[in-house]
Amino acid sequence: MPGTGNSCEVLVVEDLWSDARITIDALKKRNVFTHIHHVEDGEKALAYLRRQGEYAAAPRPDLILLDLNLPKIDGREVLEEVKRDRQLRRIPVVIITSSRAEEDLVNTYDLHANCYITKPDRFEEYTRVAESIEDFWLHLSELPDTAE
Amino acid sequence: MRPQRDTTMQSGKRIPEILLVEDNAADARLTTDALKSGGVETRVHHVLDGEQALAYLRNQGEYATAMRPSLILLDLNLPKIDGREVLAELKRDAQLRRIPVVILTSSGERADVNRCYELQANGYIVKPLGHREFVERIQRVGHFWLSVVNRPTT
Numbered sequence: 001m002p003g004t005g006n007s008c009e010v011l012v013v014e015d016l017w018s019d020a021r022i023t024i025d026a027l028k029k030r031n032v033f034t035h036i037h038h039v040e041d042g043e044k045a046l047a048y049l050r051r052q053g054e055y056a057a058a059p060r061p062d063l064i065l066l067d068l069n070l071p072k073i074d075g076r077e078v079l080e081e082v083k084r085d086r087q088l089r090r091i092p093v094v095i096i097t098s099s100r101a102e103e104d105l106v107n108t109y110d111l112h113a114n115c116y117i118t119k120p121d122r123f124e125e126y127t128r129v130a131e132s133i134e135d136f137w138l139h140l141s142e143l144p145d146t147a148e
Numbered sequence: 149m150r151p152q153r154d155t156t157m158q159s160g161k162r163i164p165e166i167l168l169v170e171d172n173a174a175d176a177r178l179t180t181d182a183l184k185s186g187g188v189e190t191r192v193h194h195v196l197d198g199e200q201a202l203a204y205l206r207n208q209g210e211y212a213t214a215m216r217p218s219l220i221l222l223d224l225n226l227p228k229i230d231g232r233e234v235l236a237e238l239k240r241d242a243q244l245r246r247i248p249v250v251i252l253t254s255s256g257e258r259a260d261v262n263r264c265y266e267l268q269a270n271g272y273i274v275k276p277l278g279h280r281e282f283v284e285r286i287q288r289v290g291h292f293w294l295s296v297v298n299r300p301t302t
Binding site: 132141143 | 242247258266271288289295300
């Protein structure tokens with residue numbers, strides 16, 4: 001169970017710094033052992049997950065928070081790659097996106113995204129949503145062991 | 149027959165339909181009450197084993213007109229068809245795989261956690277032993293999946 005003092009590695013894939021900040025602050029709120037790794041585009045996300053280049057020593061994440069509309073490589077493609085990969089497919093992927101397109105909602109669930117959350121417009125609500133994500137994924141739900 | 153979807157609340161939003169797959173009557177009662185007391189109007193449909201769960205979701209037999217749920221809470225140790233197999237079946241099915249499945253089990257075994265995530269479970273909750281903790285946890289789980297998360301309605 002997370003929050004027992006074991007470290008938890010979270011990868012946040014988000015191109016907007018203001019959004020990333022809210023999410024990261026909420027994730028770190030209750031547990032000093034939560035380590036956040038933030039990348040700003042899909043290309044870096046995949047390099048991180050594949051431990052390529054500058055990410056050769058990156059720890060495998062226990063949880064991935066993934067925006068859909070990303071520069072370079074789109075979040076939808078990152079999701080597909082993760083769920084195709086034997087080492088990565090068990091890692092929960094939380095989609096956090098401004099997209100309200102029904103098509104995105106259905107397609108990402110079909111691709112086995114664990115959950116889909118649309119970003120609220122207002123700061124206070126966004127903070128509450130980020131805190132709910134922290135509550136469910138870092139305190140309520142079990143997370144899988146990371147495959148090495 | 150086309151399965152029915154979540155119906156509409158007074159506010160114009162849809163009433164979420166939850167399928168609870170749980171063989172323990174006391175746990176089912178507690179879970180249902182906790183979900184319904186969470187502040188979001190919701191309908192909870194309860195089946196007792198894996199066979200009923202699959203029949204329900206496939207609209208077979210007595211479940212021909214069953215509402216398609218937008219969330220499934222699934223126990224693992226079930227009679228007839230085990231929860232792990234139900235999960236595998238659901239996530240293989242082109243129509244049903246998009247419904248979030250949150251495992252709700254007394255098993256804290258790491259092997260079960262890992263296996264369920266490999267099978268693409270959407271979340272995994274271990275049932276607390278205490279009554280109060282159980283209710284509180286289900287309410288928080290319900291809040292996340294009903295009020296924060298967007299679920300497909302198709």
